[in-house]
Amino acid sequence: MATSINQHQSILESASRFPLPQGLRFSYGTAGFRAEASVLASTVFRSGILAALRSLKTGAVIGLMITASHNPVNDNGVKIADPDGGMLTQQWEPFADALINFDVSCMCISWAIMLVVLKFVEEENIPLGGVNSSAEILLGRDTRPSGRALVEAAKQGISAVIGAVAIDMGILTTPQLHWMVRRRNKRMKASESDYFEQLAKSFRCLVDLVPKEMAKLVDAKFVVDGANGVGGEKLEQLKGMLTGLEVEVRNLGRKGDGILNENVGADYVQKEKVIPCGFGSDDMGIRCASLDGDADRLVYFRLLSANSRSVDLVDGDKILSLFAVFIKEQLDSLSKMTNDKLRNRLSSRLGVVQTAYANGASTHYLKQLGLEVVFTPTGVKYLHKKASEYDIGIYFEANGHGTILFSEDFISSLHDVEKELASCPDCESRNAALRLLAVNQLINQAVGDALSGLLLAEAILQYYGWSINRWSELYHDLPSKQLKVKVADRSAVVTANAETQVVKPSGLQELINAETDKYSHGRCFIRPSGTEDIIRVYAEASTQEAADSLAQAVEQHVKRLLTEKSF
Numbered sequence: 001m002a003t004s005i006n007q008h009q010s011i012l013e014s015a016s017r018f019p020l021p022q023g024l025r026f027s028y029g030t031a032g033f034r035a036e037a038s039v040l041a042s043t044v045f046r047s048g049i050l051a052a053l054r055s056l057k058t059g060a061v062i063g064l065m066i067t068a069s070h071n072p073v074n075d076n077g078v079k080i081a082d083p084d085g086g087m088l089t090q091q092w093e094p095f096a097d098a099l100i101n102f103d104v105s106c107m108c109i110s111w112a113i114m115l116v117v118l119k120f121v122e123e124e125n126i127p128l129g130g131v132n133s134s135a136e137i138l139l140g141r142d143t144r145p146s147g148r149a150l151v152e153a154a155k156q157g158i159s160a161v162i163g164a165v166a167i168d169m170g171i172l173t174t175p176q177l178h179w180m181v182r183r184r185n186k187r188m189k190a191s192e193s194d195y196f197e198q199l200a201k202s203f204r205c206l207v208d209l210v211p212k213e214m215a216k217l218v219d220a221k222f223v224v225d226g227a228n229g230v231g232g233e234k235l236e237q238l239k240g241m242l243t244g245l246e247v248e249v250r251n252l253g254r255k256g257d258g259i260l261n262e263n264v265g266a267d268y269v270q271k272e273k274v275i276p277c278g279f280g281s282d283d284m285g286i287r288c289a290s291l292d293g294d295a296d297r298l299v300y301f302r303l304l305s306a307n308s309r310s311v312d313l314v315d316g317d318k319i320l321s322l323f324a325v326f327i328k329e330q331l332d333s334l335s336k337m338t339n340d341k342l343r344n345r346l347s348s349r350l351g352v353v354q355t356a357y358a359n360g361a362s363t364h365y366l367k368q369l370g371l372e373v374v375f376t377p378t379g380v381k382y383l384h385k386k387a388s389e390y391d392i393g394i395y396f397e398a399n400g401h402g403t404i405l406f407s408e409d410f411i412s413s414l415h416d417v418e419k420e421l422a423s424c425p426d427c428e429s430r431n432a433a434l435r436l437l438a439v440n441q442l443i444n445q446a447v448g449d450a451l452s453g454l455l456l457a458e459a460i461l462q463y464y465g466w467s468i469n470r471w472s473e474l475y476h477d478l479p480s481k482q483l484k485v486k487v488a489d490r491s492a493v494v495t496a497n498a499e500t501q502v503v504k505p506s507g508l509q510e511l512i513n514a515e516t517d518k519y520s521h522g523r524c525f526i527r528p529s530g531t532e533d534i535i536r537v538y539a540e541a542s543t544q545e546a547a548d549s550l551a552q553a554v555e556q557h558v559k560r561l562l563t564e565k566s567f
């Protein structure tokens with residue numbers, strides 16, 4: 001078939017321009033491929049082919065984001081958004097790994113990449129080379145200097161697939177790109193200004209439903225650390241459209257501001273529990289928040305004392321708890337409706353999804369509220385999938401990545417109930433329905449989004465009239481410690497049971513158990529990072545000293561066992 005031959009040539013010719021760096025292997029980790037930017041051209045080029053094939057297969061728009069999120073500025077990476085705006089389906093990850101790692105530098109195997117593609121195309125029945133085949137891929141990038149060249153590599157990968165078109169959306173936050181993909185596939189307005197308008201409008205709607213005396217109790221001043229990344233500038237743009245919120249944005253990544261993610265941003269504040277650069281004793285008593293490099297994570301914090309850099313961290317677990325309390329209260333209002341027919345229409349399953357990193361105190365608190373709490377491995381791809389099984393699924397990782405998902409059936413019932421109650425403008429059930437509808441509009445349904453999460457948190461604080469101190473007091477975190485251990489090969493660690501048990505190397509879990517047993521309220525696990533070349537150690541105990549010492553003891557075991565060649 002002529003088209004097929006053209007197609008083969010197209011991929012072969014362009015693939016030879018992007019040789020795989022010698023001796024390197026890339027793996028599709030927690031959120032796609034990530035590495036030092038200078039070695040990523042071939043990975044990004046091939047991810048372009050991958051995204052085009054995914055678009056052909058699904059007949060829908062796919063997103064390809066060039067970002068390394070919380071990683072240092074010299075890293076970069078690729079995140080791929082599926083038609084619903086979520087992460088690339090896990091079923092395609094093995095193909096992604098195979099495609100990205102095939103070595104075509106040697107002419108004798110240059111056809112091999114074609115074989116990998118063709119085998120997969122046949123297995124998945126992808127209409128590659130078909131006369132009417134068309135594919136559309138939205139491209140976005142964060143503010144990393146390497147982003148522009150990598151977008152060009154992605155474009156070449158996409159155009160190597162005949163019929164595939166790349167649309168370059170420029171600099172975006174990761175959640176904006178995921179939102180756009182989802183909206184385009186639903187044939188809805190999907191530009192950046194549509195995104196800002198939707199956030200501003202739904203935030204306004206929530207704030208309008210706040211009793212005025214409550215809103216007055218919340219300190220208007222609020223400062224956000226933009227991590228010197230893309231999120232700060234986007235928040236600057238959005239803030240002009242917001243009423244009911246005074247926000248100052250720092251660490252915008254402008255000239256003289258500092259380096260992306262270096263001693264700034266959500267990952268730094270959450271892991272180190274200290275204020276980011278650009279914050280100091282003048283911020284004592286002020287509500288502060290941090291975004292990460294691509295604005296898909298959010299944490300809040302407040303300075304503990306004017307002469308220390310330590311913070312009281314309000315992490316993803318507490319954001320989750322705030323959202324859960326609010327959503328549950330709205331559902332409780334709806335359950336008090338006297339109209340049985342309407343009430344029954346809204347009977348819903350509310351579920352909460354966490355990972356092993358969730359502080360034990362948060363899980364205890366959520367369960368005490370009567371909520372169903374389930375666990376998945378780290379990575380929004382797992383949490384998102386689990387949360388979508390509920391009518392309302394709230395998921396958050398402690399690092400601040402999360403959102404609230406609503407089922408279409410539940411939203412449609414809410415609309416019906418709201419219409420039925422239209423003649424009762426002040427009744428609490430109608431207001432509860434309106435609030436939930438506004439939350440569904442505000443909070444990103446595709447992926448965790450720091451900007452939409454921040455607006456929802458602010459609206460809920462106004463609703464309750466809560467300060468950040470009051471929010472932080474919802475429960476007291478068990479002291480915890482996280483460490484990173486550099487090892488030669490992080491894939492030597494294999495875990496099970498939502499990453500709470502080490503399966504390999506053998507014997508390591510027993511050592512962790514023995515250390516953990518020494519501490520009151522001790523809990524500890526390790527796992528290989530899927531975004532950095534390290535093993536992560538998490539420890540929790542009844543005092544900070546105990547948590548630190550447990551983490552350090554386990555770190556030593558990891559170092560020793562992973563440098564021994566015997567396992």
Ligand code: G16
Binds near residue numbers: 071292378379528529
């Ligand atoms: C990504 C994922 C998150 C995950 C994080 C850390 O975040 O989207 O779900 O929690 O990596 O992963 P790991 O511990 O495997 O390094 P981001 O914000 O870096 O894209």
